[in-house]
């Protein structure tokens with residue numbers, strides 16, 4: 024028997040608590056030294072989550088954006104996949120609320136729990152009580168695609184034009200997937216580089232809420248693999264997935280560098296910290 028709190032609650036509580044630490048850090052430090060604030064944010068949240076998981080779930084492995092990648096996780100039955108601060112850039116910009124804390128649990132081959140705290144929006148979406156999505160979109164409403172504000176895939180604008188959709192630029196993969204979960208957007212698409220921790224927790228919540236989640240070629244998103252690079256993702260209302268995957272596939276030849284066009288992966292693999 025684990026602790027009294029179940030895994031869903033642990034994910035939710037830890038993501039929320041880390042989010043509160045980050046809010047306090049932001050208030051205390053201010054925005055005059057954005058790089059220092061980003062580094063402090065990454066480190067403070069990672070250290071809190073890593074030690075809390077060590078205390079609450081001592082037998083489990085952890086894969087964190089800010090920690091050493093201990094490959095013994097590949098033999099572990101349970102692995103927590105965490106992004107202590109997703110949308111680090113936005114965290115260091117005054118007034119922005121599009122940054123998040125991600126805590127997911129992978130067990131025996133799949134994601135089984137997850138939480139995305141949006142501290143500056145005062146919410147935390149989790150598999151404890153996944154958001155309820157209306158069965159149908161309001162008739163006549165334009166589709167809304169959310170994509171990276173700084174590194175959108177090359178094909179997003181073409182896709183939007185083709186579908187008469189609006190593009191909503193936003194920071195943080197977690198914040199964008201939550202935007203789909205909250206009905207602010209219908210589609211989140213990314214290509215060109217990302218890692219498992221960027222999508223694991225929000226994808227766990229999105230799946231629990233019944234959204235479509237896949238790579239942009241329609242294949243499964245797989246977690247806890249040797250190389251944590253997971254460069255593209257599509258999250259959308261399930262009835263849109265066929266049309267969107269076809270549009271990405273059919274447009275591939277039109278984009279100069281194909282559907283995976285975009286920046287090369289920009290993050291180094293996990294650093295050698297615990």
Ligand SMILES: Nc1ncnc2c1ncn2[C@@H]1O[C@H](COP(=O)(O)O)[C@@H](OP(=O)(O)O)[C@H]1O
Pocket residue numbers: 088106108109110111112170171172173174193194195196214215216217218221285286287288289290
């Ligand atoms: N081309 C790329 N290569 C590597 N990581 C990328 C990337 N594009 C986006 N990401 C990561 O995905 C997350 C969301 O990005 P965006 O805000 O641009 O949508 C960010 O995580 P972090 O903030 O945790 O570093 C960012 O670093």
Ligand SMILES: [Mg+2]
Pocket residue numbers: 088106108109110196220221
């Ligand atoms: Mg991230």
